[in-house]
Amino acid sequence: MKCPKCSTTVLTENINIQADIAKCTHCGEVFKVSENLTDDTYKAFDINTPPSGVSFKRDVDTTVISATTRSALAFFLVPFMLVWSGGSLGGIYGSQILQGEFNIFMSLFGIPFIAGSVLFWSIALMAIFGKVVLTIDRQGGKIFTGIGKIGITQHFMWSEVSSISEQANYSRSSRNSSSVIAIEGKKRITFGSGLSDDRRYYVLHALKKIYGQVKR
Ligand SMILES: [Zn+2]
The missing domain is CATH 2.30.29 (PH-domain like)
Structure with missing residues (x-):
């Protein structure tokens, strides 16, 4: 710690943290420790x-x-995710399941939506629990x-x-x-x-x- 008046380094034995006081032996300045700490x-x-x-x-x-x-973010995220996840995944995979037909192009197209759902659901769940x-x-x-x-x-x-x-x-x-x-x-x-x-x-x-x- 340096003296606020003359910038000389104040020795540890002249600093009393508990009493919040320190004295510079160089110029005699007495100052509050709390007002001179940058840390x-x-x-x-x-x-x-x-x-x-x-x-x-x-x-x-x-x-x-x-x-x-x-977080209050959950109030927004959860309904949003239900619509987004439900809509995209339901549309892409739900329709294939309902029709009983596997569509490779639709399935590949859906992968980013699965990744997005996992990411955003984990954020949404963190915002709740x-x-x-x-x-x-x-x-x-x-x-x-x-x-x-x-x-x-x-x-x-x-x-x-x-x-x-x-x-x-x-x-x-x-x-x-x-x-x-x-x-x-x-x-x-x-x-x-x-x-x-x-x-x-x-x-x-x-x-x-x-x-x-x-x-x-
Ligand atoms: Zn000083």
């Missing part, structure tokens, strides 16, 4: 009051943060993203982590971007794109806070 890890953030849809449980050595990806669960201990943690027991689990080790931040996630297919939480270091893990802004904010800062505690 927001130590800024006021209450890990014990998560927003709605997020739970925080701390055991002896394990912390579990569970955040739902429940999905969750992101972080299970963290002193060695590292795992991040589960999915529905029930079905989903993706990513692992990380604290010793291999060098930064945790929020980053824009540009998807190939769409113009709009969403944010993700990125854990970087030896490898890069991103997650949390389905979380609402306030839930993602909480998870990001909770993770940073725990990281700060583990590092010391």
